[in-house]
Amino acid sequence: MVLPFQSFAQRQRIEPWTESQLMSPPELAKIINESSKPTTYIFSIGPTGLIKNSIDIGEGKEKANLDRLKKQVDKLPLDARIVIYCGCCPFDKCPNIRPAFNLLNEMKFTNHKLLNLPKNLKVDWIDHGYPINE
Amino acid sequence: MILSIRFLVIVAILFHSGIPETLAQSQGLEIGNIAPEISLPAPDGNFISLSSLRGKLVLIDFWATWCGPCINEQPLLARLYKKYGESEFTKAQDFEIYGVSLDTKKASWEKSIRKMKIDWIQVSDLKFWGSPIAETYDIQALPFNVLIDERGVIIAKNLHGKALEQSIEILIKK
Numbered sequence: 001m002v003l004p005f006q007s008f009a010q011r012q013r014i015e016p017w018t019e020s021q022l023m024s025p026p027e028l029a030k031i032i033n034e035s036s037k038p039t040t041y042i043f044s045i046g047p048t049g050l051i052k053n054s055i056d057i058g059e060g061k062e063k064a065n066l067d068r069l070k071k072q073v074d075k076l077p078l079d080a081r082i083v084i085y086c087g088c089c090p091f092d093k094c095p096n097i098r099p100a101f102n103l104l105n106e107m108k109f110t111n112h113k114l115l116n117l118p119k120n121l122k123v124d125w126i127d128h129g130y131p132i133n134e
Numbered sequence: 135m136i137l138s139i140r141f142l143v144i145v146a147i148l149f150h151s152g153i154p155e156t157l158a159q160s161q162g163l164e165i166g167n168i169a170p171e172i173s174l175p176a177p178d179g180n181f182i183s184l185s186s187l188r189g190k191l192v193l194i195d196f197w198a199t200w201c202g203p204c205i206n207e208q209p210l211l212a213r214l215y216k217k218y219g220e221s222e223f224t225k226a227q228d229f230e231i232y233g234v235s236l237d238t239k240k241a242s243w244e245k246s247i248r249k250m251k252i253d254w255i256q257v258s259d260l261k262f263w264g265s266p267i268a269e270t271y272d273i274q275a276l277p278f279n280v281l282i283d284e285r286g287v288i289i290a291k292n293l294h295g296k297a298l299e300q301s302i303e304i305l306i307k308k
Binding site for chain 2: 046047048050059087088089090093095119120121122123126132
């Protein structure tokens with residue numbers, strides 16, 4: 001039941017990420033295209049690792065895949081630049097991003113981000129011509 | 135909602151009965167166009183083309199095992215397939231579903247087909263959103279579907295639930 005005096009913000013889903021932890025697609029595309037930038041670790045926690053230089057972990061809704069992600073990032077310093085993405089569907093329907101982002105929160109990473117693909121990987125990445133794995 | 139369903143059904147009837155032959159000869163994504171050809175492999179590796187289904191009423195269902203709403207829709211498609219599969223329509227004979235999966239992993243795709251007992255046509259190039267077919271059909275989100283008549287002409291797009299069922303029902307030969 002939604003109480004009438006609840007504010008709009010209170011009725012919103014509380015996400016494990018903050019606004020500043022959302023990375024825009026052009027920003028990530030720029031990072032990928034400029035190899036002189038410090039290393040950014042890009043992990044796909046969706047159906048496939050389509051984005052260039054990303055590591056395909058598997059869908060974040062599966063515990064086995066979360067274990068794989070944990071193993072991949074375990075060796076990284078806590079301030080490592082990490083970007084995760086899914087892109088299967090709009091954020092509100094995606095079953096993968098929250099478990100994966102929560103894991104990084106729990107591991108106390110300080111510089112991890114979620115790629116902002118509000119609709120999906122096709123509309124928000126491929127259709128813009130951003131780099132993909134061939 | 136009811137009004138919009140009625141509107142869509144009326145549109146489908148009008149288009150089905152009144153699409154000029156000249157319009158129906160051009161390929162495109164608009165209602166009245168011939169649906170672009172698709173020819174992709176089934177799980178057994180054999181290619182099945184959309185054009186091989188001429189003469190039937192065909193629902194092209196774009197889906198994927200990683201798409202929750204698509205999975206939720208499969209029981210409805212199973213019911214429609216069972217109900218209308220061998221029906222006689224005003225112009226078409228039989229109803230077929232041509233499932234195009236945007237999956238990436240063949241094992242997941244096959245597992246879901248088995249688990250959900252999908253017995254209609256299934257094809258995929260396993261290229262996710264990178265599939266050329268997703269580009270050809272300008273798919274912006276899943277699930278997405280296209281209903282085509284016996285000539286391969288698009289008569290409705292992206293209908294779900296009751297709107298989809300009514301659009302098929304209305305074409306049954308009385």
